Amino acid sequence: MAEEKDPEKEKRKIKSVKKMKDIMTTYYIEAKMAEQTGKKVAWITSGGPVEPLIAMDVIPVYPENHGAMIGASKMGIDLCQKAEAMNYSSDLCSYARSDISCATVNGGPIGGLPKPDMLICCNNICGTVLKWYEVQARYFNVPLFILDTPFCHTQFTDEARKYVRKQIEEYILFLEDVCAKKMDHDRMKEVGKISVEGQRLWQAVLDTAQNKPAPLSAFDAFFHLALIVTLRGTKLAVDYYKELLAEMKQRIADGIGAVANEKYRLLWDNLPIWYRTKWLSEKFAAADACLVADTYTSAWCGALKYIDENNFLESMAEGYSRIYLNIGIDEMAREVIKMVDKYDVDGLVMHSNRSCKPYSFGQLDIQRIVRKERGLPSLMIEADMVDERFFSESQIATRIDAFMELVRERKGA
Amino acid sequence: MESLEILTAAVADPFTYARKLKKDGGKKVVGYMCTYAPEEIIFAAGAHPLRLFGSNKNIILADGHLQAYCCSLVRGVLEDALSGDLNFLDGMIFPHTCDTVQRLSDIWRLNVPAGFHLDVVLPVKLNTASAREYLIDVLNLFRSNLEKALKVKITGDDLRKSIALYNEIRNSLKRVYELKSKNPQIIKGKDIYTLLRGAMIMERSSYLKLLQSAIKELEKSAIKTTNTKKKRLVLSGGLCSHPDIYSVIEDAGGDVVADDLCTGSRYFAGLIKTDGDPITAIAERYLQRVICSAKHKDNKSRAENLIQTAQENGADGVIFMLLKFCDPHAFDYPYLKEALDKAVIPSLLLEVEDQPQAQGQLQTRIEAFLETL
Ligand code: SF4
Ligand code: SF4
Numbered sequence: 001m002a003e004e005k006d007p008e009k010e011k012r013k014i015k016s017v018k019k020m021k022d023i024m025t026t027y028y029i030e031a032k033m034a035e036q037t038g039k040k041v042a043w044i045t046s047g048g049p050v051e052p053l054i055a056m057d058v059i060p061v062y063p064e065n066h067g068a069m070i071g072a073s074k075m076g077i078d079l080c081q082k083a084e085a086m087n088y089s090s091d092l093c094s095y096a097r098s099d100i101s102c103a104t105v106n107g108g109p110i111g112g113l114p115k116p117d118m119l120i121c122c123n124n125i126c127g128t129v130l131k132w133y134e135v136q137a138r139y140f141n142v143p144l145f146i147l148d149t150p151f152c153h154t155q156f157t158d159e160a161r162k163y164v165r166k167q168i169e170e171y172i173l174f175l176e177d178v179c180a181k182k183m184d185h186d187r188m189k190e191v192g193k194i195s196v197e198g199q200r201l202w203q204a205v206l207d208t209a210q211n212k213p214a215p216l217s218a219f220d221a222f223f224h225l226a227l228i229v230t231l232r233g234t235k236l237a238v239d240y241y242k243e244l245l246a247e248m249k250q251r252i253a254d255g256i257g258a259v260a261n262e263k264y265r266l267l268w269d270n271l272p273i274w275y276r277t278k279w280l281s282e283k284f285a286a287a288d289a290c291l292v293a294d295t296y297t298s299a300w301c302g303a304l305k306y307i308d309e310n311n312f313l314e315s316m317a318e319g320y321s322r323i324y325l326n327i328g329i330d331e332m333a334r335e336v337i338k339m340v341d342k343y344d345v346d347g348l349v350m351h352s353n354r355s356c357k358p359y360s361f362g363q364l365d366i367q368r369i370v371r372k373e374r375g376l377p378s379l380m381i382e383a384d385m386v387d388e389r390f391f392s393e394s395q396i397a398t399r400i401d402a403f404m405e406l407v408r409e410r411k412g413a
Numbered sequence: 414m415e416s417l418e419i420l421t422a423a424v425a426d427p428f429t430y431a432r433k434l435k436k437d438g439g440k441k442v443v444g445y446m447c448t449y450a451p452e453e454i455i456f457a458a459g460a461h462p463l464r465l466f467g468s469n470k471n472i473i474l475a476d477g478h479l480q481a482y483c484c485s486l487v488r489g490v491l492e493d494a495l496s497g498d499l500n501f502l503d504g505m506i507f508p509h510t511c512d513t514v515q516r517l518s519d520i521w522r523l524n525v526p527a528g529f530h531l532d533v534v535l536p537v538k539l540n541t542a543s544a545r546e547y548l549i550d551v552l553n554l555f556r557s558n559l560e561k562a563l564k565v566k567i568t569g570d571d572l573r574k575s576i577a578l579y580n581e582i583r584n585s586l587k588r589v590y591e592l593k594s595k596n597p598q599i600i601k602g603k604d605i606y607t608l609l610r611g612a613m614i615m616e617r618s619s620y621l622k623l624l625q626s627a628i629k630e631l632e633k634s635a636i637k638t639t640n641t642k643k644k645r646l647v648l649s650g651g652l653c654s655h656p657d658i659y660s661v662i663e664d665a666g667g668d669v670v671a672d673d674l675c676t677g678s679r680y681f682a683g684l685i686k687t688d689g690d691p692i693t694a695i696a697e698r699y700l701q702r703v704i705c706s707a708k709h710k711d712n713k714s715r716a717e718n719l720i721q722t723a724q725e726n727g728a729d730g731v732i733f734m735l736l737k738f739c740d741p742h743a744f745d746y747p748y749l750k751e752a753l754d755k756a757v758i759p760s761l762l763l764e765v766e767d768q769p770q771a772q773g774q775l776q777t778r779i780e781a782f783l784e785t786l
Contacts, residue, residue, distance in 0.1 A: 131740065137712050153515075166543040362516045
């Protein structure tokens, strides 16, 4: 018997969700069939330069996106424990842990990722990926390319610029070598343009949350992010985000918000808690709060200012080096404050994520800076993005209640 | 041994030592935390490089900046800085290694008022031509930034003298390790630890003199290894700030005859070429030296090196000492252990924290391990 549908809820559902699911399914099926179709597969870090892969007709696969799926399908504990049985400490990043063990058992929600022909690791997000990709390079015995993007504590030095640019040349040579064919530079230019277009559209989608009520929440953004991560540089991503943007504009025109009775607007920091997004979104919605923006999903368009679409390869050195996780805490705090102002935010929700040290260490300082500059209340949730063993529901629920009390008081409602 | 007594005093209280050096010797003191800090350049600038380890204080102030899942080394050093114990520092340098130190640098820059602050953003890989070039660029940049910060000129001659001194220190420490490996009873493990730590704390020229006189005494020493039943062990990991572990091992019937630690052999491994451009020569040492797990060279050299160290020193087993929450080393452990297993070298994993902990438990585990050898 069909379930009785709540029209209120139905109205609020984002229609593009189904399309997105279809695209992702097709993408993973194609990737898993690569062996039959003769295409090469590259595993690449989420902040890595995917555009040259697209231009070379290589299928990019993202272990981190896979990690998110593992988390969302609540298969994290099992795979993390398997990694621990392989002697990996439970204090390591749970994306890495679940991916490392998953590769050996072909487990997880899609029966494991297709085997890589090469590994592309860019350390602009963390040092964890370097170690993780070394592990996989040993396991699969395939070539590993490391794009080393020097950390920008206070600046991106000329020395660093020269180094990263040189490595991008090396990257192309590496790909030409592994694929045994030359890069088509006209195609590369086109892919660069499409990538920039996709990033602009993604930014435009996120920008719609400036509207009151916000037509989408950070929880929606966590979901719709997948394409800008995995299929950046393809027409598919561009077309999808055009549609999504149109849907958001229509929702604004129709006055449909992500949260039924949006009174409070919050900002999320750090990775999602994948196995609890639904619970968290309902918890906040019940308090009339909408998480209208986040520092995580905007990282895939935050470096647009450094990228020249007509000179993509050269400018991408800077673009990929100056992303949100590769800059100093003070600059991160400035970015947060910009978002607070842009989205007219009433409070800050920070996920202190024991998996992700570069994202989490410094949060306490950012919290202090934002409090000082904007007087915003903030909440720190101690958890882990994939490993549910580090999530305590009752404790977090109590803290959210106390925090919402503060937000309400401050708004004088 | 008189030299050892002087060293022991300095190592026991490095801050007092550094304050005195500053006051009496007029030296500027520059703090650092890891073997990727180009000490030779700091010394050439006429300043005193002081390696920080973090004391065993309760973490109170650092808790406001770093969550509990941060390694105790970094939390401890930050605690020292925030509590004002490091106010005597004229500056601090942060070579890029792990994610945790990367963020410590930011937190330090924003919260610790004392002295200048220099990031040395080294390449993470050390095996390509462009990384080599970048490493040289970064060291040159560091040289000029340090000149500005200390208001001095660092000449080629200054660098060459410094390099010569460091080469002698490294050679001498290597000699100590050789003596110990050949004849483990000749010196206690904790004294080796003191000799090494002295190299990171004391004024380097006077340190070298003490070290050399200690070596002379060791060479004369009549003690010969009598108990040949003692197990020969290699310590592997990041840093060791648990001198007690040596005594525990010795009491349990073992001897540490070699190590793979950044407060051990990684500190003195590799000499610097004395001809050609000195900065390039310093870079070359880093490129050739056995790496720390926060750096990339290839996928297997650490394991090969560890096995070689164990075999060359006739070791019966390896003890891994990993600091809790240290990602780079935790990622390397499974493959290192697997490589040891394949080479039929038994190993034991100890996960430690800088804070005082259950000594008894450590002891039981070490004893049990030694019994199996
Ligand atoms: S979650 Fe953090 S530590 Fe893990 S791969 Fe992502 S950026 Fe790196
Ligand atoms: S112990 Fe590990 S995590 Fe801590 S500073 Fe050293 S390398 Fe980084």
